[in-house]
Amino acid sequence: MKRVRLLVFNAALGVLDYRLPEGMAIEFGSVVIAPLGPRQVLGIVWEAERLKAKEVPDAKLRPLLEVLPVPPLRAELRRLIEWTADYYCAPMSAVARMALASSAALRGGTTTTEYRLTGEEPTRMTPQRAAALDALQGEQATIRELAELAGVSEGVLRGMVGAGILEPVTVDLDRPYPAALPDFAAPDLNPDQQAAADAFIAATRGHAFAPFLLDGVTGSGKTECYFEAIAEALQLGRQVLVLLPEIALTENFLRRFEHRFGVPPVLWHSSLKSSERRRAWRAIVQGQAQVVVGARSALFLPYANLGLIVVDEAHEVSFKQDDGVRYNARDVAVIRARFESVPVILASATPALESMQLAEAGVYRRIALPDRFGGATLPEISVVDLRAEVPERGRWLAPRLVEGMKQRLARGEQSLLFLNRRGYAPLTLCRHCGYRFQCPNCTAWLVEHRFSGRLACHHCGHEVPVPEVCPECGTGDCLVACGPGVERIADEVAEILPEARVAVVTSDTLNTPEAIGAFVAAAEEGAIDVIIGTQLVTKGYHFPELTLVGVVDADLGLEGGDLRAAERTYQQVAQVAGRAGRGEKPGEVLIQTRHPEAPVIAALAAGDRDAFYDAEAQARREAGAPPFGRWAAIIVSSEDQAEAQMAARAIGGTRPDHPDIMVLGPAPAPMALLRGRYRYRLLINARRSAELQRVIREWLDALTFPQGVRVNIDIDPYSFV
Incomplete structure (x- = not known):
């Protein structure tokens, strides 16, 4: 009899032993179905010596039921799952679940039925059918997915099938993707770019772990450089993973990729239809997906023959997962590259301080692109002191910025206003x-959205219509909007420049690839005069006629308790400034602030990035903050406030007495109520030499908590709410 150790997808059980039935063939990494009580669970066969399990006599072991028809997870991926679970103090089953991210793909090849419009006009038109006809032009998906897209019931769509308005289409779920062509449109690189590309090509050819920091100013052609490494990997028959921080960036990237390689890459992100996820997963695990472009979850997919990893905009905070397994995709990408023995390229115009320190220490090889491509110059940056250059009463744009926008409009050029507030x-x-509208589920104010006529919470999604009277005192016409968001700035621009064509760019207005594509096309064609946006517009876009960038409130990111506030502010403002003057015309950036003396603002104005990084590094070193020390957070939450508080006190009362570890708290979290749960936080500061994860695990494993209490560990936290 063979005893098999299984990592089962049940966080409470984790690891169980089973019996291998006669005639069943398995390998380490095989994906199997096993019995668990009256149910069946998914599991992965693992090396017994690497996972501890409760000892069960051979006679009590139940047999495995089935081996699923997918290739076993390779040893390199199993080591990555182990490392991620250990480093981020997460259940291994939760990490492994990301590798098997499409349950439908585990059952082998098949076809499915999707539906599309036939072009026939309905003999009986209803409001629901009219809405479906408008929403489903050019779409093809399952009835359920089409119903979600159209905002109608499945019954409405089934009626449209019966009426001949929708027709069924049989789709091969495993149809191959078109092959990317490495030599389709090879670029003409300048000497700096060619030197960078040559280094990446040599590393890709070498098939050994080689971490690079590609540090290039905005517009320097970083993408073209690592595209040459991708071309080399394609020539060698290896797969490539490109991580992007946000789905909003993929549309622009896809166009550039298709222009270079002749076909789009394989996409992986949360907005894919289930059939698209299934097709992509199977192509990845079989080695047929050549280049995968995706969000952070694409990092754990089971690539058959990985040859290169690229992390674009590697400084971005959105690479850090803030719930579930709280991993940082930038850092885990480097670890995966090490396990897979492949190069990894971290590309950024404003690298994270941690990446800069690793480059200085010689761990990463830094490749610099100090100049813009094609002779374009970096924009001139000026500070607008709002204490001296005061906007008109009731407005938020200073006279100098308004005058600059008027000049651009008169010359047929574009302006961009950046305010990171939806x-x-x-x-x-x-x-x-004096009544203030607050979210009932969170410690947060409700944000007015005039485009939709709603008050919304940006943390839990709670929405209510804007009332006609105050719910507290019953007075009508009494509500006052305090402070600016992008919609308010758009109203101000409409008053100042009534003839200007304005686009508001946020996650509310550009929430589909089609909407993003339409915006990019309109901006490139000169159909937009003023772009007003949040951080969505700070990176990735290239508009040659955009010559003025105005930062409406550079102080916004410096408020609150964010330990990386100065670094984030520098990165955001530098990135948005990089949108100006990317073509032949020179660019100008105006930064509105009430604190021009702040080191980060002064560094931006002087264009002295090295001075900022040096000062920030010194401040972090003195505080024992990353990368010179370690931070971790323990977040305790419950729907019962007293229960959460008692659990947090129990953790604080048993804090470890360790010379290299300091524990702060517990204290109510800045966001003390989030999605209906009361929250307390402990913050841990440790020397780099301390075995932080082991100490935290031993500390918390000794405690028990009521069923309603959740205790989450965040290693290297980025969010402090």
Whole structure:
């Protein structure tokens, strides 16, 4: 009899032993179905010596039921799963689940039925059918997915099938992707770019672990450089993973990729249809997907023959997962490259301080692109002191910025206004009684969105219509919007420049690939005069006629308790400044601030990035903050406030007495109520030499908590709410 150790997809059980039935063939990494009580569970066969399990006598072992028809997870991926679970103090089953991210793909090849419009007009038109006809032009998907897209019931669509308005289409779920062509449109690189590309090509050819930091100013052609490494990997028959921080960036990237390689890459992100995820997963695991472009979850997919990893915009905070397994995709990408023995390229115009320190220490090889491509110059940056250059009463744009926008409009050039705040105003109150609209589920104000006529919470999604009277005192016409959001700035621009064509670019207005594509096309064609946006517009876009960037409130990111506030502010402002003057015309950047003396603002104005990084590194070194020390957070939450508080006190009362570890708290989290759960935080500061994860695990494993209490560990936290 053979005993098999299984990592089962049940976090409470984790690891169980089973019996291998006669005639069943398995390998380490095989994906299997096993019995668990009256149910069946998914599991992965693992090396017994690497996982501890409760000892069960051979006679009590139940047999495995089935080996699924997919290639076993390779040893390199199993080591990555182990490392991620250990480093981020997460259940191994939760990490492994990301590798098997399409349950439908585990059952082998098949076809499915999707539906599309026939072009026939309905003999009986209803409001629901009209909505479906508008929403489903050019779409093809399952009935359920089409119903979600159209916002109608499945019954409405089935009626449209019966009426001949929708027709079924049989789709081969495993149809191959078109092959990318390495030599389709090879670029003409300048000497700096060619030197960078040559280094990446040599490393790709060498098939050994080689971490690079590609540090290039905005517009320097970083993408073209690592595209040459991708071309080399394609020539060698190896797969490539490109990680992007946000789905919003993929549309622009896809166009550039298709222009270079003749076909689009394989996409992986949360917005894919289930059939698309299934097709992509199977192509990846079989080695047929050549280049995969995706969000952070694409990092754990089971690539058959990985040859290169690229992390674009590697400084981006959105690479850090803030729930579930709280991993940083930038850092885990480097670890995966090490296990797979492949090069990894971290590309950024504003690298994270941690990456810069590793480059200085010689761990990463830094490749610099100090100049823009094609002779374009970096924009001139000026600071607008809002204490001296005061905007008109009731407005938020200083006279100098307004005048600059008028000049660009007169010359047929474009302006961009950056404010990292969605909606119309961050706070709405009653001028009569002072009532403030707060989310019932979170410690947060409701944000007014005038485009949709709603008050919304940006943390839990709670929405209510804007009331006609104050719910506290009943007074009508008394609500006051406090502070600016992008919608309010758009209203101000409409008053100042009534003839200007304005686009508001946020996750609310550009939430589909089609909407993003339409915006990019309109901006490139000169159909937009003023772009007003949040961080979505700070990176990835190239508009040759965009010559003025105005940062509406550079101080916004410096507020609050974010330990990386200065670095984030520098990165955001430098990135958005990089949108200006990318063509032949020179660019100008105006930074509005009430704190021009702040080191980060002064560094931006002087264009002295090295001075900023040096000062920030010194401050971090003195505080024992990353990369010179370690941070971790323990977040305790419950729907019962007293229960959460007692659990947090129990953790704080048993804190470890360790010379290299300091524990702060517990204290109510800045976001003390989030999605209906009361929250307390402990913050841990440790020397780099401390075995932080082991100490935390031993500390918490000795405690038990009520069923309603959740205790989450965040290693290297980026969010402090």
